[in-house]
Amino acid sequence: MVEPLELGRFISTCRKEKNLTQKQLGEELGVTDRAVSKWENGKSFPDISLIEPLCQILDISVSEFMLGKRIEPEHYQEETEKAWIASLDEPLLYKIQMIIYILGIAAVAVLQVPLFSHGPMCVNIICWAVWGALFFAAYYLDKKIPERKLRYSNPWIEGVFSAIYFLCYMLWFFLRKDEWGTLPMSEQTxxxxxxxxxxxxxxCVRVFSARKNRRSAV
Structure with a gap:
């Protein structure tokens, strides 16, 4: 959400564009002119039940209200995403990031069945279909949920899941070879x-990268 003082200036500008006094705007919303004055001075924030009617009176969108500025038509989707993400808290974004990672790991796990097993063709087809669905879900969420840089800025989430991905790849690369079990114990070690x-x-690399992303995202 935009800073209260910046939002107050925006409300004041829009009110004046509509040739309304603070008293007239307050009467239309059922509040006092002192309440409107506090909004415009950044001392208080309109009640959530008043946001929609206030936007209708000032002829602005809720997204413009949340950003505290007018949005050009060509930038509406981008700015709306910013307004939406501003209303979310970091823990929710990190939960979304964890869901994306879990879907990715599940896709990797499911993929092992058709690659390693020699089961019935129908089982392999089902596994490929499930892998495709999981991969698409993870990809879709990653692309559609905004503020990607902030979502990728939690060092522990990044470090742990990156290490899991690396381990899965290494196990797939080495253990898929039939000769692994024939290697001397020293080579296996x-x-x-x-x-x-x-x-x-x-x-360590992913933790460092996440901290760098965090500094540039917040």
Whole structure:
């Protein structure tokens, strides 16, 4: 939400454009002129039940009210998204981010069945269909939910899920080879050591990236 003082100036400008006094605007909304004055001075905020009628009187959209400025038609969708995201809190955005990641991990897990198993064709087809649905859902949410940079700015969410993705890829890359079980124990130990080091590096890199995103997003 826009700062109260900035919103107050916007209300004042729109009121004057309509040639309304504070008293006249207050009478139409059923409040006093002192209440309107407090809005315009940034000392208080209109009651949520008054926002829609106030916008109708001032001939502005709710999105313009939330942003505290006029929106050009060509930028309406972009600015509306900004207004919507401003009404959301960070925990909700991070929950959305976790859902996207969980869908992605589920898609990777489901994909292992047709790649590794030699089951019936119908089972493989179902797995491919489920994988496609999960992948599309994750992709759609990632593209349609705005403020991507802020959603990707929680260091712990980024670090943990990035490490999980890395581990899934490494296990798929190494364990899909039939000769894994024939490798000497020393070589298997070395490969596991490489995977562990890779996990740590991947975790640290993503945490650093998330903190950088956070500084530029908030």
């Amino acid at each position: 070395s490969l596991w050591a490489i995977i562990v080091v890779g996990l740590i590096v991947e975790f």
